[in-house]
Amino acid sequence: MIDKPEWKPTKGYVYIKxxxxxxxxxxxxxxxxxxxxxxxxxxxxxxxxxxxxxxFYLGSQRWAGTTQVKVIK
Numbered sequence: 001m002i003d004k005p006e007w008k009p010t011k012g013y014v015y016i017k018x019x020x021x022x023x024x025x026x027x028x029x030x031x032x033x034x035x036x037x038x039x040x041x042x043x044x045x046x047x048x049x050x051x052x053x054x055x056f057y058l059g060s061q062r063w064a065g066t067t068q069v070k071v072i073k
Contacts, residue, residue: 009068017065025069
C-alpha cells in the first residue's frame, strides 16, 4: 500500500512502545505500571495499581505496543 494512513496516539498520550524502560505510566482507565521491557510488538510491564481490586491485573503483564499511556514524571 503506497498511501497507507499514519496512526498517531490521542493528544497527551504516547504509545507504550516509545516509552523508556523504568518509567512509570498510567492508562486512561487508571492503571499504573512500570515499563520493564519495551518492544514494538508487546511491552512487558509491572502493574502497581488498578482501579479494579482484582489481583489478576497486578504484577507482570504484557501490553500491546500501541497501548496509549501517559508518562508520570
